[in-house]
Amino acid sequence: MRKWQKKAISEQNKRPIADYIANEYQNWRNNFLWQRLGLLLWLALICILTFTLRDVYNFFFPLKEFQNLPEVLRTQALVMDIAMLLNLVLCMALRQTKFGRQHPGILFLGSSWSINLIPQIFATLKGFALPDTLAWSLLFLSQATFIPVCWKLHLISQLGLFIYYFGLNTLLGLKLPLPEHPELYNVTFILYLFWFCAICNLGVYLYDCLQRSEFFGRKELEFAYEKLRVTEAKYRSIFENAVEGIFQSTPDGRYITANPALARIYGYSSPTEVTTNFTDIENQLYVGPQRRAEFVRLIEEYGKVSEFESQIYRQDGSIVWISEKAYAVRDESGKLLYYEGLIEDITKRKQAEAALQEQLDFLQVLIDTIPTPVFYKNAEGFYLGCNKAFEEALGFTKEQIVGKSEYDISPKELADKYQQADTTLFEQQGIQSYEDSVVYKDGKKHDVIFYKATFSKADGSLGGLVGVILDISDRKRTEEALRVFVHAVSHDLRNPVLGTLMVLNNLLSQGQGGQEGQGSNLSSPSPPTPHTPPTSSPPLIPTPCRSWGPRVSHLATSIPVPRSILERMQKSSERQLNLINSLMEAHMSEVQGIVLQRQPVKLHKIVEDAIADLQPMLTENQINLTNLVKDDLPLVSGDPTQLWRVFSNLIVNAVKHNPPGLDITINAIAQGEQIYCTIADNGVGLSQKQSERLFDLYFRGSNNRNSVSLGLGLYLSKRIINAHGGEIGVDSTPDKGATFWFTLPVSHEPRF
Numbered sequence: 001m002r003k004w005q006k007k008a009i010s011e012q013n014k015r016p017i018a019d020y021i022a023n024e025y026q027n028w029r030n031n032f033l034w035q036r037l038g039l040l041l042w043l044a045l046i047c048i049l050t051f052t053l054r055d056v057y058n059f060f061f062p063l064k065e066f067q068n069l070p071e072v073l074r075t076q077a078l079v080m081d082i083a084m085l086l087n088l089v090l091c092m093a094l095r096q097t098k099f100g101r102q103h104p105g106i107l108f109l110g111s112s113w114s115i116n117l118i119p120q121i122f123a124t125l126k127g128f129a130l131p132d133t134l135a136w137s138l139l140f141l142s143q144a145t146f147i148p149v150c151w152k153l154h155l156i157s158q159l160g161l162f163i164y165y166f167g168l169n170t171l172l173g174l175k176l177p178l179p180e181h182p183e184l185y186n187v188t189f190i191l192y193l194f195w196f197c198a199i200c201n202l203g204v205y206l207y208d209c210l211q212r213s214e215f216f217g218r219k220e221l222e223f224a225y226e227k228l229r230v231t232e233a234k235y236r237s238i239f240e241n242a243v244e245g246i247f248q249s250t251p252d253g254r255y256i257t258a259n260p261a262l263a264r265i266y267g268y269s270s271p272t273e274v275t276t277n278f279t280d281i282e283n284q285l286y287v288g289p290q291r292r293a294e295f296v297r298l299i300e301e302y303g304k305v306s307e308f309e310s311q312i313y314r315q316d317g318s319i320v321w322i323s324e325k326a327y328a329v330r331d332e333s334g335k336l337l338y339y340e341g342l343i344e345d346i347t348k349r350k351q352a353e354a355a356l357q358e359q360l361d362f363l364q365v366l367i368d369t370i371p372t373p374v375f376y377k378n379a380e381g382f383y384l385g386c387n388k389a390f391e392e393a394l395g396f397t398k399e400q401i402v403g404k405s406e407y408d409i410s411p412k413e414l415a416d417k418y419q420q421a422d423t424t425l426f427e428q429q430g431i432q433s434y435e436d437s438v439v440y441k442d443g444k445k446h447d448v449i450f451y452k453a454t455f456s457k458a459d460g461s462l463g464g465l466v467g468v469i470l471d472i473s474d475r476k477r478t479e480e481a482l483r484v485f486v487h488a489v490s491h492d493l494r495n496p497v498l499g500t501l502m503v504l505n506n507l508l509s510q511g512q513g514g515q516e517g518q519g520s521n522l523s524s525p526s527p528p529t530p531h532t533p534p535t536s537s538p539p540l541i542p543t544p545c546r547s548w549g550p551r552v553s554h555l556a557t558s559i560p561v562p563r564s565i566l567e568r569m570q571k572s573s574e575r576q577l578n579l580i581n582s583l584m585e586a587h588m589s590e591v592q593g594i595v596l597q598r599q600p601v602k603l604h605k606i607v608e609d610a611i612a613d614l615q616p617m618l619t620e621n622q623i624n625l626t627n628l629v630k631d632d633l634p635l636v637s638g639d640p641t642q643l644w645r646v647f648s649n650l651i652v653n654a655v656k657h658n659p660p661g662l663d664i665t666i667n668a669i670a671q672g673e674q675i676y677c678t679i680a681d682n683g684v685g686l687s688q689k690q691s692e693r694l695f696d697l698y699f700r701g702s703n704n705r706n707s708v709s710l711g712l713g714l715y716l717s718k719r720i721i722n723a724h725g726g727e728i729g730v731d732s733t734p735d736k737g738a739t740f741w742f743t744l745p746v747s748h749e750p751r752f
């Protein structure tokens with residue numbers, strides 16, 4: 001079946017060529033038939049002219065050989081000759097036409113029947129049959145000799161004559177004009193005609209087959225030569241235009257052939273110079289002469305070499321890198337004839353590899369100098385490498401880590417979590433960070449933060465991940481210490497100040513305290529009443545401190561205190577409480593971040609509340625405040641309390657850092673998906689250096705009229721705006737005022 005299939009495929013591949021050759025042969029045969037038909041017509045014309053001259057002679061001088069013929073044949077023979085001549089002339093004329101060139105077979109039959117049938121038609125008209133055996137034999141033999149192609153035409157020509165003679169004459173009941181032999185045919189006559197025609201047709205058939213076979217063979221040979229020429233030209237083009245050097249070299253170290261690319265690699269202008277100059281490849285070409293011996297050894301051992309890299313000398317003495325691919329060519333007996341192969345200039349690749357290796361070495365040194373553990377894995381979760389800090393932290397060497405998984409270097413309960421996190425990262429592809437613990441080489445679990453990111457290969461597929469381990473054990477301890485500190489501040493500082501402030505507020509609310517130099521009647525203080533701190537800081541709800549009430553009451557009873565002193569003590573306690581609250585809030589925001597309770601809010605309502613709460617301060621400092629915030633602004637997605645603090649802090653900041661009589665303008669406009677808010681004043685302004693550090697923690701301006709401020713208001717404002725997803729800044733010029741601005745996102749939640 002395989003042989004049959006291969007044969008069928010081969011024949012199918014050859015069929016288009018065979019069909020083309022068959023069409024070509026058909027055209028050749030038609031042209032041959034057309035050319036030989038002209039020769040046959042001329043021969044027939046000359047032949048009939050000779051018989052015409054005979055009949056003319058016989059007409060004037062009767063020949064004895066025609067005495068036994070019927071009278072009608074002797075007298076009418078000249079008429080038949082003229083009719084045949086005219087038909088031949090007509091065929092010769094048609095042969096020169098387009099029809100004759102396209103249909104030479106029709107002219108062949110026409111000329112043949114014009115010679116054979118004209119005497120038969122004449123005899124039929126005269127009422128007898130005419131077996132012209134001599135004329136038939138001459139005509140069939142001439143046709144077979146001069147036109148030995150297309151045996152079917154010869155057969156049709158013969159059958160047309162015999163059908164007419166044997167069929168029509170029998171049908172009409174005609175006889176021969178000879179009294180002694182009146183029959184139309186006899187056995188000898190039929191056998192003669194059969195074998196004569198068969199021999200002529202067989203000769204035509206054999207010649208036609210011979211011509212066809214020769215034509216096909218010649219055409220196939222032409223196709224083969226053409227294919228060989230095209231293939232040779234193609235491979236010659238490949239050989240001449242190849243980027244790689246192509247060579248053939250003898251076992252003793254000479255080049256037989258070389259292409260232009262090899263000449264360029266070696267620094268020569270033509271391949272001829274390569275084959276002429278290199279007579280000892282081992283010593284003339286290679287920088288290391290042993291490379292030729294190694295080249296020969298590898299070919300003898302493996303039959304070929306691949307990626308055989310060496311340094312060679314060019315014609316100008318410079319050194320380049322080449323890579324050789326070659327094999328041995330042997331004859332039928334196995335004798336080595338020559339080496340054949342390709343040579344590629346890999347100097348740039350070697351330089352790139354060296355540069356890449358330098359970069360890799362530099363990156364490895366750079367990674368090793370990072371004090372934080374760094375590692376990287378492949379997409380299957382196996383370690384590809386790490387830095388020195390990773391080795392020292394886990395207590396393993398790089399050789400023990402590379403190629404291993406988490407389960408090889410970590411406890412199973414931790415390895416399970418690591419693997420699950422890696423799987424999630426590979427699925428999502430991006431950046432990942434989370435807190436966990438790692439067992440260090442001291443055997444203890446350390447609190448850490450993992451920062452991981454995936455990377456891709458050159459083809460875009462997932463390559464693996466890079467991770468960094470940040471030890472936060474110290475931070476955890478610091479947070480715990482800070483928590484203790486905040487608790488201590490809240491308990492040991494804030495609560496006593498709150499208690500003192502409540503007692504002072506209570507005393508002042510009862511009208512206690514006399515004029516300067518007079519004592520106060522503080523023996524029976526009424527129960528303390530809560531007091532709201534100044535609007536410059538968030539409202540505080542003080543809690544009673546029972547331990548401080550009797551002490552202050554006792555102090556007030558035994559020592560006369562003027563009312564002005566009580567008022568100063570009250571303001572001092574309020575400032576202390578504000579400082580303590582700001583300090584605690586700043587530190588809590590650093591640890592926990594700003595917690596927002598987002599909802600769609602109207603910005604103009606928040607601004608109005610802030611202005612209302614700050615009205616006493618604004619009146620006291622003679623501030624002229626203009627509110628341009630409109631009621632029809634889009635809703636803002638934010639925390640109302642925190643945004644109230646931002647507006648309050650920025651207004652208070654402007655009041656604190658400028659003299660009385662300040663003009664402040666508050667405005668807000670919609671810009672796409674954000675609200676752009678501004679608080680501008682015409683005060684003393686800020687320098688460039690002050691503007692750059694204005695929002696830093698504990699930064700205080702040099703012109704602050706409140707000397708006990710810690711500089712936390714603007715810092716907290718920035719944290720609040722950033723938590724909302726906005727930005728905050730200031731534009732200012734000394735002596736030309738300042739404009740604080742910030743952005744807030746528009747809420748897309750529907751209004752109700």
